[in-house]
Amino acid sequence: MSAVIETHDHDDHHHGPAEGLTRWLYTTNHKDIGTLYLWFSFAMFLIGGAMAMVIRAELFQPGMQIVEPEFYNQMLTLHGLIMVFGAVMPAFVGLANWLIPMMVGAPDMALPRMNNLSFWILPVAFFILLSSLFMEGGAPNFGWTFYAPLSTTYAPPSVTFFIFSVHIMGASSIMGSINVIVTIMNMRAPGMTLMKMPLFVWSWLITAYLLIAVMPVLAGAVTMMLMDIHFGTSFFNAAGGGDPVLFQHIFWFFGHPEVYIMILPAFGITSHIIETFSRKQLFGHTSMVWAMTSIAILSFVVWAHHMFTVGLPLAAELFFMWATMLIAVPTGVKVFNWVTTMFKGSITYETPMLFAIAFVVLFTIGGFSGLMLAITPADFQYHDTYFVVAHFHYVLVPGAIFSIMAAVYYWIPKWTGNMYDERLGRLHFWLSFIGVNVTFFPQHWIGLAGMPRRVPDYALQFADWNMVSSVGAFLFGASQILFLFIVIKTVMGGKKATPEVWEGARGLEWTVDSPAPYHTFSTPPKVS
Amino acid sequence: MNEGSKKTIKLLCFSVLGMFTFSFALVPLYDVFCEVTGLNGxxxxxxxxxxxxxxxxxxxxxxxxxxxxxxxxxxxxxxxxxxxxxxxxxxxxxxxxxxxxxxxxxxxxxxxxxxxxxxxxxxxxxxxxxxxxxxxxxxxxxxxxxxxxxxxxxxxxxxxxxxxxxxxxxxxxxxxxxxxxxxxxxxxxxx
Known part of the structure; x- marks a missing residue:
């Protein structure tokens, strides 16, 4: 009996976080791990962004100015890989860690120790990837899509390190998704039925299933590359009976669901923010869930629209064209619901709402250029031009990344207990908004005019818009330093936030104190 | 950890292994598909x-x-x-x-x-x-x-x-x- 009491006393001393650096190394607390993920993705965002600055500086004028073409290719490849696997995905996992347990009324993630492991192998993966910059032959230079034989026969020796780091990133994502699904399926507060779940939780449930389905395929693809390079197999080598087109099929079977992995959580975030700042209940909660589910299912049957020009038969080109266009229907439902939620709402324009509205408008522009690319004969013209670059940056930068910034401004009072500086937040928004459009909108035009992507130099007629685009990129890049400053300032201090933080905010996370206590919902709340 | 969680974890691990196997199964599937349809020449x-x-x-x-x-x-x-x-x-x-x-x-x-x-x-x-x-x-x-x-x-x-x-x-x-x-x-x- 006395032993039991002693243990209890012992526990009492540990209700707060441990002291020192080991707190972060050994932590199994979902809030700590969420914070680690968010800071890690911010660091990667700045590193990947610095590489984008190198790219735009080189493209500022025609001709070779600053870097060698070989190094340009390495920057291009690492920029893509770091932004996809290092910035956007870990940021969403960080948000999931912070928010999902609080939103479903659970005390922590279901598998806290695996949670720790899935974070701490990420810095290892990116250390390996970035260290390839200093290896003989340089870093990977074959683009983030690493098409064979560029990534096998013609790859620099560092490709083996790239493969290893992709394996580690994949393992991290898979562990993270298992954690998310088990938490959502088994640890919801009593009374929270699936359909009552907040949309961010829903979006992550669907995303986690997508990750479970496609990350192993990515692991398979890089394993085949490894075997082709080192063990004499010929998966992608025509001389040995393989086929490089097979690589593209396998890659995009992973790659297309992957691009939805990077946007579905953004849908969830936007729904919460628009609901709060419109001071209305979200329009069409159920249809939002079904729209996300249909988008996820359709994402598995559209992969070949990335490879219309490899010589697909007519039937396949028609199928993939129509299947791709079908995705516009559930996406349209979502945009309609967001707009209808704002309709006749008492809207105020705090920073999160500004980012969320910009998300809806600019993501829709990216969606429309996606529809143009889906038209097979038009794609023959647009394929591998800057139009494609403009398209996917519109859905990823003012899409995924704006939603992450919106989420940071929206929930940072809950994380730190301090309000961010609203004036600086709005300044950050407007600089980013102008920067992103000046950077990427002209790329539609130079793309339609025929400028190929992935080139360090270009024909003279593209010079003017490239210069404009570079100026926009420098503005966007610089304004992220302001973002870093705002976040640090908020962590250090500021106006104290109330538990509710935002007038009219809905959800369990707003019922706990700000900052959220180290342990929340040790006894599950009742959801009616 | 409750029984439900254990079951979910087992199911998910199985799916991961299944999809990894599937990625390799795509190789012969691709060849069979191309052979049957004559696609890809x-x-x-x-x-x-x-x-x-x-x-x-x-x-x-x-x-x-x-x-x-x-x-x-x-x-x-x-x-x-x-x-x-x-x-x-x-x-x-x-x-x-x-x-x-x-x-x-x-x-x-x-x-x-x-x-x-x-x-x-x-x-x-x-x-x-x-x-x-x-x-x-x-x-x-x-x-x-x-x-x-x-x-x-x-x-x-x-x-x-x-x-x-x-x-x-x-x-x-x-x-x-x-x-x-x-x-x-x-x-x-x-x-």
Whole structure:
């Protein structure tokens, strides 16, 4: 009996976080791990962004100015890989860690120790990837899509390190998704039925299933590359009976669901923010869930629209064209619901709402250029031009990344207990908004005019818009330093936030104190 | 941890393993899919076993031969005739000229492809130099035969077919370098 009491006393001393650096190394607390993920993705965002600055500086004028073409290719490849696997995905996992347990009324993630492991192998993966910059032959230079034989026969020796780091990133994502699904399926507060779940939780449930389905395929693809390079197999080598087109099929079977992995959580975030700042209940909660589910299912049957020009038969080109266009229907439902939620709402324009509205408008522009690319004969013209670059940056930068910034401004009072500086937040928004459009909108035009992507130099007629685009990129890049400053300032201090933080905010996370206590919902709340 | 969680974890781990296996299963699936549909212009790399292809002589089809050298493959490789007129249901033999102009013994593998792709499944080969690797000594030349037939079911819309071969260098240079190195030592010794 006395032993039991002693243990209890012992526990009492540990209700707060441990002291020192080991707190972060050994932590199994979902809030700590969420914070680690968010800071890690911010660091990667700045590193990947610095590489984008190198790219735009080189493209500022025609001709070779600053870097060698070989190094340009390495920057291009690492920029893509770091932004996809290092910035956007870990940021969403960080948000999931912070928010999902609080939103479903659970005390922590279901598998806290695996949670720790899935974070701490990420810095290892990116250390390996970035260290390839200093290896003989340089870093990977074959683009983030690493098409064979560029990534096998013609790859620099560092490709083996790239493969290893992709394996580690994949393992991290898979562990993270298992954690998310088990938490959502088994640890919801009593009374929270699936359909009552907040949309961010829903979006992550669907995303986690997508990750479970496609990350192993990515692991398979890089394993085949490894075997082709080192063990004499010929998966992608025509001389040995393989086929490089097979690589593209396998890659995009992973790659297309992957691009939805990077946007579905953004849908969830936007729904919460628009609901709060419109001071209305979200329009069409159920249809939002079904729209996300249909988008996820359709994402598995559209992969070949990335490879219309490899010589697909007519039937396949028609199928993939129509299947791709079908995705516009559930996406349209979502945009309609967001707009209808704002309709006749008492809207105020705090920073999160500004980012969320910009998300809806600019993501829709990216969606429309996606529809143009889906038209097979038009794609023959647009394929591998800057139009494609403009398209996917519109859905990823003012899409995924704006939603992450919106989420940071929206929930940072809950994380730190301090309000961010609203004036600086709005300044950050407007600089980013102008920067992103000046950077990427002209790329539609130079793309339609025929400028190929992935080139360090270009024909003279593209010079003017490239210069404009570079100026926009420098503005966007610089304004992220302001973002870093705002976040640090908020962590250090500021106006104290109330538990509710935002007038009219809905959800369990707003019922706990700000900052959220180290342990929340040790006894599950009742959801009616 | 409750039973429900354990069950979910098991199920998810199983799905991960399943999808990893599936990614490898895509390789044979892709080949089977291409073979069945004839997509990708892929044709079988082995002799046809069907003996009854020779039927009454059908309509005329023109067949064009194209040769490519992969990457740095130094061999001279070209069809003896670039275009011939043949009839469906009847065997024809065509030849390709090949020469190894280097001073090394080299091994090559030719990979065929057919365009339009829906002709691929109707083109059968009784004999082809692409069925096995070809080895040529330095300076050696050869005429490589292919004996082929179009079956009756070749769609009427197809009047002309392109049969292209890409020749790949599959010499194992690691072995070669080792022998060269060895030779060098012997020479040094004899000096």
């Amino acid at each position: 892929k044709i079988e790399l082995e002799a046809t076993t069907n003996q009854n292809l020779e039927t009454e002589i059908g309509r005329d089809v023109s067949i064009q031969f194209v040769s490519h050298n992969n990457e740095q493959m130094p061999w001279i490789f070209r069809p003896s005739e670039s275009q011939i007129k043949i009839q469906t249901g009847k065997y024809h033999t065509a030849t390709f000229y090949v020469k190894n102009p280097t001073n090394k013994r080299m091994i090559a593998q030719a990979i065929p492809s057919v365009a339009p792709s829906n002709a691929a499944s109707h083109l059968k080969k009784l004999e082809c130099f692409c069925f096995e690797e070809q080895e040529l000594a330095p300076g050696e030349e050869a005429l490589l035969p292919v004996r082929l037939i179009f079956d009756d079911e070749l769609p009427d819309s197809i009047k002309s077919v392109v049969l292209s071969y890409t020749i790949f260098d599959v010499t194992d240079y690691n072995d070669l370098e080792m022998t060269d190195h060895h030779d060098g030592h012997e020479m040094e010794a004899s000096l």
